[in-house]
Amino acid sequence: METAKSLEFRGIGKSFPGVRALDNVSFKAEGGKVLALLGENGAGKSTLLKIMSGDQRADEGEILLNGVPVVFNDPQSAIAAGISVIYQERQLIPSMSVMENLFAGALPKTKSGLLDKRKLYKDAKELIEKFGLAIDPREQVGRLNVAYQQMVEIMKACHRDSDIIAFDEPTAPLTDSEIRILFDLIRKLKADGKAVIYVSHRMAEIFQVTDEIVVLKDGRFVTALKTAETNEAELIKAMVGRDIGDTYANLSRNTKFGEVVLEVRNLKTQFIHDVSFQVRKGEIVGLAGLVGAGRTEVARALFGADQVTGGEIVLEGKPVVFKTPREAIDKGIALCPEDRKEQGLVMGRSIKDNVAMPVVNELCRGIFIIKEEMAKLAEKSVAKYSIKTPTIEKLAVELSGGNQQKVILGRWTSEKMETKVLILDEPTKGIDVGTKAEIYQTVCDLAKQGIAVIFISSELTEVINLSDRIIVMHNGHITGVVSREEATEEKVLTLAMLE
């Protein structure tokens, strides 16, 4: 087709239970240009990519490919139509060669029906040479470095004759020189007239390689700008500018902080470096940063879930070492993990069982469980956090996200627990606005009871307005600490993106 290549979104909307992921998003990516898709975590970038790749379907709106409305029921049909989305996770088969990966799905055959290795090699070599890369077609993909694996994926997309190529945070695993190779490739794609969509929150890159920028926020289209006519400050403002409702103003907060409960000195794991901070009794300390900044890893290290390779954790003045979560729990540290379904709850068990999990041993006479005590514990949690359920026998899988989170909160704050430090990792992820407000108040109430809270969130507004102090992380390091009074989203985001 000789007409200009383009992909246009018109009024795209998509909802998940309790969340409006995309709302009336419209913009157009044109051939021969690189369009950046910019937004905070949860702005809707990934959902949009999934819709264009056919992985998910939009609830509303339409997609126009080269001016023609298209509907994709699955990734295959999107690929066939000429759309390739290159995700962070490689979709290559590591045990097979580069050439086999490049032509997987359309391997050449000889007349007798066997694999035509000679033609495969020749075609692969041609393709690789066209891109000017030094890759041996016979090399096993798993032995290439990450950047070259990504190149293979890009070549695969080009060979499939994709007109539209989208990259999801492509530079995250790459080194500087590898990034340069990638950018050369992107410029080549652009010169070939392809429409490139580039998702990233690294500002510097966006100015290097893109032509236009579309900013999303909370699933809505905010603005479209020409890269040459804007600057970093304007973009950050567009990314964060939103009304902070009365939710935070109406919170009844704790104002009395006690002594330092938890002190972390130069903590190191495989993922974090030299992390030091203190948390006082009754204080809510926020951990902010982009996805992959190392916030969850700090939580896991404190909880004995990841191996600590250096530094010190001091709890109530005494140095502690946790080899397992059990040891951390016994000393009064609790973690509501990032992924409720995979790490928090046993989905096929009841509220009662899930609340009792860490304290099963205390609910026993000898080795036998006292059913009544277990029930009592769960009833109290249901009442305390007003968990919406007819009975404590209801399975976790049948609860809404907000109620699931309350079950986990109930688990860690039951009368059988002596939680001193409560770590909340993305506690409001996928939870509707009303329940969010409830959870904020619960967190403040727990702080009033003297619990030290570490609050991790990717939602800037939330972490800034709830926390008494905000620790900002980037790449496994702490890049700054700001108090609530001086915190602005611009300030925190700038620290979070510090290169």
Next chain:
Amino acid sequence: MKKENSSGRSVRSIAGNKIFQLVALFVVLVIIFTVWSALKGGQFFKITTLRNILTSLVVSSFLTIGAGCLMISGNIDLSQAAVGAFGSMVLASAVNAWHLPWFVALIIALLLCAAFGAFNALLVTKYRFPAFIGTLAMASIAKGLMYLFSSIGKGGQASNVAFSNKVLSFIGLGYVGPIPFSIIIMAVFFIAYGILMSKTRFGMKVTFIGGNPEAARLAGINSKAITYILFINCSILGGVAGIFNACRLGQGALTALTTNQFTGLTAAVLGGISFGGGVGGMAGAFIGLLILNTFQIGMNVVGVNPFWVNVFSGVILLVALALDFIAKYAPARRIARKSGEGRI
């Protein structure tokens, strides 16, 4: 998937239903065989049939209990029957070739079986072997060692090892009043393990680990220790099965438990213990076993070619697995897609 508004009570009644369904299936099976054998001019309800079913249950029941407990925790052991056969040969050799007292022989056999279990657990927990592969290798090792033990003092010739000992033959064939001793032990084991799995903190933790190992770990449950216990328990019960088998036959047989290789697993799945873990209990496992054995002996009574019995047993396992997968994975996939977390 159940709707948001279904109450806890209905959930419980569904769990109850599973047992009810199994009992119903068992009754249907008995009726089919009664009618079938009557049509062929025979009789299904005979004392001998009943006794056959019960005694055939004994050996496989220990396998089922061990495999079932392990499967509730989400793990699997393919070496159980081979380890049991190994144990039976150790017992026979210890009595026959080394002239050890019966109780010493029993203890040695069970300890060696336990070692296999511990090694299985080591492979799975420390070296993160998939249980499927690690235990399959161990099965081969156990089998080889069984042959070695059987050849002790015979110039390297492997063959069945006969032994005679009053106590051991009582274990295999003795009666307490009108009831076979082995049946009593079986009943005791089923009841004890039933209580262990449903009423104690240990059983509860096993179910948590099976339901979601990561969540259990992050809630402070020592899944490693429990995994060790369950693998060792599974192997020891394999050994117990082997010992009952040997005591009944009066010899350590080279072919011991070969027909029972996957009996424990099949019965457990039939009885509602999910392959992925977290679901099921001993009552279901017992009825699953009862169904499996009734089926096999029923086919025998009505005179179906034993080769076909094997084929049908396989079909039963397939059906049970299919039902398990439908129940377990279909809703999970639906949930994942609904919440938008399913990535390609």
